[in-house]
Amino acid sequence: MARLVLPRPSPTRRRLFRLYEALARRYGPQTWWLARSRFEAIVGAILTQDATGRNAELAIGRLRQARALEPQAIRRLPAGRLAELLRPSGTSRLKARRLGAYLEHLARRHRGDLDRMLRQPARDLRAELSAIPGVGPETADTILLYAAGRPVFVVDAYTRRILARHRLVGPGVSYASLQGLFAANLPRDPALFNEFHALLMRVGKEHCRTRPRCEGCPLRPDLRGRPPRLERR
DNA sequence: GCCCAGGTGGGTA
DNA sequence: TACCCACATGGG
Numbered sequence: 733m734a735r736l737v738l739p740r741p742s743p744t745r746r747r748l749f750r751l752y753e754a755l756a757r758r759y760g761p762q763t764w765w766l767a768r769s770r771f772e773a774i775v776g777a778i779l780t781q782d783a784t785g786r787n788a789e790l791a792i793g794r795l796r797q798a799r800a801l802e803p804q805a806i807r808r809l810p811a812g813r814l815a816e817l818l819r820p821s822g823t824s825r826l827k828a829r830r831l832g833a834y835l836e837h838l839a840r841r842h843r844g845d846l847d848r849m850l851r852q853p854a855r856d857l858r859a860e861l862s863a864i865p866g867v868g869p870e871t872a873d874t875i876l877l878y879a880a881g882r883p884v885f886v887v888d889a890y891t892r893r894i895l896a897r898h899r900l901v902g903p904g905v906s907y908a909s910l911q912g913l914f915a916a917n918l919p920r921d922p923a924l925f926n927e928f929h930a931l932l933m934r935v936g937k938e939h940c941r942t943r944p945r946c947e948g949c950p951l952r953p954d955l956r957g958r959p960p961r962l963e964r965r
Numbered sequence: 966g967c968c969c970a971g972g973t974g975g976g977t978a
Numbered sequence: 979t980a981c982c983c984a985c986a987t988g989g990g
Contacts (some may be wrong), residue, residue, distance in 0.1 A: 781972040787988060788971085822970080822987040830973085868973050888971040933971065 745917040751951065755931035758950035762930035770879040773847060777874035778830050778866065779821040790820035799838060802851055803844055807835050830866030837864050846937050848924075850880040860886075869907050877929075882923045883916035890936030897940065898951065 763950075767773035772792060779788035794817045795801045802808060809817075815828040841860070842849045850857065854917055861872040869887075878883040885891075887910045896903045901910060917922060939949040 747974060782970065784970050784988080820987065823985045824987075840969065890971065896990050
């Protein structure tokens with residue numbers, strides 16, 4: 733019987749694995765984004781747009797405190813009151829509109845049935861979400877991964893920055909290419925995607941903000957590449 | 966007081 | 979296509 737010969741993993745795949753292993757060794761398991769419900773994960777996806785996670789959590793806490801962390805309750809709120817509750821997450825009037833647009837869509841298209849919405853094939857769900865004003869690629873993918881549990885890698889500013897600084901991709905790589913890199917080289921496992929993303933966030937916050945401060949970065953030099961260049965926001 | 970943050974969409978060349 | 983900018987609050 734012929735032996736099964738697995739193809740050698742590509743250099744990119746090996747580097748991606750080493751990156752994950754180095755982060756997992758350094759930080760251990762990340763119990764990250766403890767959304768208490770799928771709806772909360774969706775609200776969080778919108779509120780973290782161009783904001784820190786902490787500020788988004790503050791806003792979610794205010795919604796919960798106001799007993800407004802459910803679709804019908806939010807829809808009943810006057811726009812001004814909703815914006816007031818969302819204030820800590822920044823751009824609150826904008827986010828109140830975006831959350832409202834999502835809820836309007838949920839009510840019209842799915843009669844408010846979140847399970848029905850999230851049951852769809854990933855491709856359909858992504859297309860549907862992307863058509864809602866204020867839902868771009870990252871927000872749609874965040875909902876796919878964290879609310880619908882689909883194996884979709886969320887590409888955010890840290891992912892882009894870290895992979896570019898370690899020369900796994902060029903600085904101007906598109907969202908789709910970067911996402912394709914993970915899809916092509918990792919097992920399609922939502923728990924793994926969640927964990928990897930959380931680890932990238934963790935190291936990014938500590939060592940990889942906009943200004944290049946790689947001092948103390950736990951990643952090995954062979955992953956680190958040459959000194960980074962500044963990128964625009 | 967200044968700079969920056971887990972994005973998105975509209976405008977302009 | 980590629981930039982620029984508004985959106986706005988909270989923290990370092």
